[in-house]
Every structure is written in structure tokens, then in C-alpha cells.
Amino acid sequence: MIRGRPGKGLMGPLLLVDMVVYLIILGLASWSLNKYIDGQQSHPHLGGNSATNYMLLIALLAGTTGAVSMIVGLAHFLSWTVSSMAAAISTAAISWAFTALAFGLAWKEIKLGGRRGKRLQTLEVLIIISTLIHLLYILLLHAGHFNHKYGPYYGERRAEDIGEGPSREARKSTGNEPNRPDA
Numbered sequence: 001m002i003r004g005r006p007g008k009g010l011m012g013p014l015l016l017v018d019m020v021v022y023l024i025i026l027g028l029a030s031w032s033l034n035k036y037i038d039g040q041q042s043h044p045h046l047g048g049n050s051a052t053n054y055m056l057l058i059a060l061l062a063g064t065t066g067a068v069s070m071i072v073g074l075a076h077f078l079s080w081t082v083s084s085m086a087a088a089i090s091t092a093a094i095s096w097a098f099t100a101l102a103f104g105l106a107w108k109e110i111k112l113g114g115r116r117g118k119r120l121q122t123l124e125v126l127i128i129i130s131t132l133i134h135l136l137y138i139l140l141l142h143a144g145h146f147n148h149k150y151g152p153y154y155g156e157r158r159a160e161d162i163g164e165g166p167s168r169e170a171r172k173s174t175g176n177e178p179n180r181p182d183a
Helices: 005-037 052-079 082-112 118-141
Strands: none
Touching: 005 052, 005 118, 052 082, 052 118, 082 118
């Protein structure tokens, strides 16, 4: 079996779902923030409470960084190398931090209550779902560290681990070999 095939098989659908969720978050947060800036807090699909302004701003940042993270994740998915994994992990961690912050503000907005429109409630639910999906994505990116059959391995690799060169036992000296200066 090709190394990383189980992890790569899970990564494709997860990238697609996460990208769609982040784009919807980006659209809903942009629309809602535009209505708030225009002073239309009483719009039937909007509403809100004192946490809404903060949640919308952080949701906009989370949606933007999440979409960029999914683009970098797609590049990693297509190349599937250790060097692309570093970029995918770093952007995923930053976007997850913003998403987790938006998650906390969404919970605060739900806890404060008040009249919240359907689009705002949809945005809150999508932020909560996205936080969990993106955490799963980050864990899947790191799966190669724990077992390299799930993804690119980013540790020191021995030749026998990747099927190249002699095994450790074959490389052991028996003491009967002549001394070579290059050995």
C-alpha cells in the first residue's frame, strides 16, 4: 500500500466540506457586518445582542483565514509532501485559533439570548460545526507523525522504513570485513 493513502482518502472530502463551510461563514458574516455598519440591526434576518459585533468581526477573520487554510491544504493534498505539510499545518493552526475564538463568541451570543435572526443563528451553528471539522483536519494533518501510513512522515526516517537500502541487521558489521577508509 502506498504510504499515506488512508489519510489522503480522508483529507479530500474533509477539505471540500471545510472549504464550503468557511465560504458560507464568510458570506454570512460579511452580509451581517454590512447590515450592522449600515445601522440595520433591526433587519428581520439579523437582530443580535451586545456580543454580535465582536462575533461578526472574528467570524469574518475566521472565514478568511479558514478559506486560505483550505487553499493551502488543497496544495498539500495535491503534492502530498512533507514540505507542503508544514505550510498546511501552520495555516491550519492560525485559522483554527480564529475559529475557536469565534466559537467562544458564538456561544456567548447564544447565552446572552435576545432576538437573533435566522441568518445569525445559521452563522453561529456553522461556526460551531467548523470548529470541530477544522480540529479534525488538524489532527489528520498530524496523523503522519504518529503512524506514517496515514500521511507524510515528518521525522528522521531510516532507509529500511521507506523500503530503501539494507535493513539494520544487514548493516551490522560482523567483524570480518576489511577496514575501508570510506566506511
